Amino acid sequence: MKKIIGYVFITIIILFNVRTYAHEPIYGHGPHVLYKGGFAPGIVFNSGMGFLETEYELEYGLTSKWTIGAAVPFSNAAGSYTTENYLIKSKYRFYTDFGPGSMNEIAAFGGYRFSKETKGVNALNFGITGGKESIDWYWFASAGYTAKFTNANLNPGNEINYDLTFGYRPFEISYYKPDLVIFLEFLGKYQKKSSLNDNTINNSGGSAWAIAPTFMLTYRNYALRAGVEFGLADNGYIKKPNTNFKIGIETHL
């Protein structure tokens, strides 16, 4: 039983700490997609609950509106450096409003996390994200739902996630110089009650909120993103996130 709870716990942490995409907040979501035919390999380092996770990502622009990707995480959570649950993901930008030096966008996103354990938790995540990107400032807002599937006796509750991000570019934009954008991300989630042998566990489920100051430093087709997430508050039977950091390196090819 403890082993199952351990796997569920690790799965949940990985699921909700790794959801980055090209050129958007590192903890939250954004509507941006890759250009047609573009490849975006990347590495994300994430300090979880006392362990370091490394996720290798690859994204591809099927069209100028549709990006697909996959990620393979490794972590030392179990005392050795092992692969974790694989992820496939996709994002389709279905609305754009282009202006001089600005872009309003809305996109639908989805992903599926495959558990490597027979009785682990598979998770289907889907949602919508939109916002504005301009040469001076940014905002993004997103909401998503995560349905969890498992053969285990313990079935963790499904989740609703939402985030709101504001970004500001403190220095004048130039294609030929390093470019810095500072973000402030607000993150929230509501988790439904879990069940054990189809019986609802009353002391489970709840809400949690966090804040994450982050930044994105880019030069041409290279990007460094990093930030720290601080738990703000919680309600019910889930805990706010422990303070953790995340660093991502990415390039567009």
Next chain:
Amino acid sequence: MKPNNLLKVLLTLIILFIIPVSAQNKSNNSNKQYVKLEVEGLACPFCAYGLEKKINKINGVKNFHVDIKNGYVTFNIPKENKVDKSELKNIVADAGFSLKSATISDKPLADKKKTENKD
């Protein structure tokens, strides 16, 4: 060497080297098409890389320059490599942006003093 002779030598050098170089430049310019694209949605350098990559696939593209702040890109291509505006519109769309206008000319179009400096 007398000053008069020195002057003659200098004049000869000018005639031999500078005038032909100038003529060659004029000849090169006349073989180029200068393209300026006004692009909407250009809001970050990281995203603009896709535009550079797409435009550099046009045969013979040289001197690609992007000015994100003012929302345009410029480049030149040999005259024999014709591009039309619909092709340029598709290239910009594939990069994830929207083409507002395209100007193709035999003469340089952008005043680089007013644009982003590559240095």
